[in-house]
Amino acid sequence: MKHYTSIYDIDNINSWIEEAKAIKTNPFKHIQLGKNKTLGLLFFNSSLRTRLSTQKAALNLGMNPIVMNVSGDAWGIEFGDGTVMNGSTAEHIKEAAAVVSQYCDVIAVRAFPTLKNKAKDESEQVMNAFKKYASVPIVNMESATGHPLQGLTDALTISEYAKVTKPKVVLSWAPHIKALPHAVANSFIQAMQKMDVEFVITNPEGYDLNPEITKNTPIYHNQEEAFKNADFVYAKNWSSYEDYGKVNKTDSNWMITKAKLGGAKFMHCLPVRRNVVVEDAVLDSDSSLVIEQANNRTYAAQLVLKKLLEDL
């Protein structure tokens, strides 16, 4: 594997899940693999779980993680070709990516979408520029349109907790007060489409995600109908894709409640706003898998880094 920037980089999700489970059983087994190797973690946006879990994954492999918080202001990066750089950008991505490649054996990048310019966001400018101009593997720590470390984590978690051969998994939109990206939802959809699960999406009208990602996954605009016989309910807010980046609906009817959930397990990538996205009664019950998901972030990241290190 050359890079890990999308769920589509997973060649066989079932074998990946098995390997992640093996890593979880014995996380320090491959501590020699990353010896004298450096992981650069570049954050254009802030992070808690992703930063800590990816650092932990690197340490478990014996790598040296180096964290850089790249504030857009302090280190304005130019992406345009042929630009006369007499404005606010001080360094071109051609140099920046090539330079960081001199010090790091793998580069992990987080760069959120604008949620204002759909075409720009969908071009995945930052992630693709790093892939183009860096000379080392790139890991996506959440980009404009995907969060494949989270998607892999979620696939692992569902595999661990599934009690039937082909569980029913529901991705449900839930309310939020701010405009949030589509990245987590997109990668979850792509992961579920690769798994042997019955997968449906439910969201209000006007909140259908990119049809190139949802493909033929059923979309229900009636949450109750979608939740019938669910084994896993994955909640996530996203802003409108059609009316790009807009928050047209915040009413609490779509909040996940214990009553709605029934016997299903509850999943969320965190951070989660309690009693807005989901009620306390869910998060504080045994039905919630959110902490276990957070734990699995380490093993998903470790699997990805292991595969990249093995192919260096």
Place this chain on the structure above:
Amino acid sequence: MKHYTSIYDIDNINSWIEEAKAIKTNPFKHIQLGKNKTLGLLFFNSSLRTRLSTQKAALNLGMNPIVMNVSGDAWGIEFGDGTVMNGSTAEHIKEAAAVVSQYCDVIAVRAFPTLKNKAKDESEQVMNAFKKYASVPIVNMESATGHPLQGLTDALTISEYAKVTKPKVVLSWAPHIKALPHAVANSFIQAMQKMDVEFVITNPEGYDLNPEITKNTPIYHNQEEAFKNADFVYAKNWSSYEDYGKVNKTDSNWMITKAKLGGAKFMHCLPVRRNVVVEDAVLDSDSSLVIEQANNRTYAAQLVLKKLLEDL
């Protein structure tokens, strides 16, 4: 030991001091103890000495330190039970503490008081929430009401430099232009109350500290009287406890001078404002122990981490 969040977590201060001295003699002796263990250092407030010394302590034990500067704005944490989180807080401490526990074997937290709301500060909301919701040991790197790593450091330093069996130790209020917390003073008092020393406090009227902490330690409102025959003078500013968080007095009569100090050793936790808290002639003399105190921060933190690691 489960957590280290207060001087009261020290079961036997004399044996702790002896063990800290042994660590100082051979700081890398236990470098295998922390192998593959991660220390998360979460700073809600900035830090120089505490951050560097605690990182160094972790490294001396072979641990991997991971530093997170948690700006209150960027990562607004909710502490209220049952809150509908539709405001500025994005993650509940229930999730935050549980999640960080997935990646770190020990969590160290710094969170200063408001100095505006006495009840809130005394509830030690942040530290207690981490203790309640984290699944790993918590270390207090200075909280609203205590700084037990500093207090342990100070006890070690006094033990090292005491020339008599039962030295006289004076904690003296000193002037400052800003409202400062009570944490350092509180932990120093608690540590001295456990030591075999003659301990007195001196501060202007209106600056008596919490009587539940000072207990029956003598408090002098006359600095000169308190300093008589002192072996150690520990200077520290704090804002009023009675008139909570207020600075009602900044006159320089209480500044520590060489003349006042006499033959006593001078101590301060640093940073110190020269010629406001204490005059140059003291800090630049052999009477000052402030750099040795700073050095001992490493061994105090290392002892605490060692005890926590041994009990994991």
Place this chain on the structure above:
Amino acid sequence: MKHYTSIYDIDNINSWIEEAKAIKTNPFKHIQLGKNKTLGLLFFNSSLRTRLSTQKAALNLGMNPIVMNVSGDAWGIEFGDGTVMNGSTAEHIKEAAAVVSQYCDVIAVRAFPTLKNKAKDESEQVMNAFKKYASVPIVNMESATGHPLQGLTDALTISEYAKVTKPKVVLSWAPHIKALPHAVANSFIQAMQKMDVEFVITNPEGYDLNPEITKNTPIYHNQEEAFKNADFVYAKNWSSYEDYGKVNKTDSNWMITKAKLGGAKFMHCLPVRRNVVVEDAVLDSDSSLVIEQANNRTYAAQLVLKKLLEDL
């Protein structure tokens, strides 16, 4: 070697270059040398290359790097002697430097000039105060008047790519929209003056650098004339030294172009503003050594750290 804060600390540049080349061939050979040693990296100003390459160098030697971003506001350091510190500064450099020395075996410091007060900048207040009050070696990661890690890097790079015994090296001023420091130019000049090269400087009138640094190096105010038969062209903007810190000229006639460059190799310390300092056609050609320079930053830093560790 006690400190590395200037190119003048290099006793024999040719033997240093040979040793740096040996390190580059086998970067992990001395990984035991830094075992249990800590490098403190203190940034009063932001950094990409210097931070990553110096961290990488430390890791290659087995050291533990600890990064501190010292914002001038948050940690106002007092440098004046005898100051009554009742203003914005919270800690005196006497304490700050001595304290950091307790936790770090080597301290690396970055502190840019004001570009407003020539006398203050030339006094190298920050770097000299660290040298005076720290008890461990100090490394200059770019100060008011010098960037000796960059200068050493550049000497190494020229030695690697020189095709003739005594190559012609030209340092050329190039346009920029902001007032930039003289540090990189100064250290490059000092390094070239130690090398067996034909070295000339070219800049517009009014942009001559400090004559105590340029000494008898020829200065051309005609760029074309200077570039004749050049083997290496090192481009760098700097603000006026005579009219201190001013930008009196930004016209693009001084931009480096492929046509001007001829067969010479192009060098720049980065970051570089494309099509302002140098045109795309240069940076995107085989004539550019900028990425190789960035790579050599690691080995220059590693050589310096190695020498300091050997003399601890």
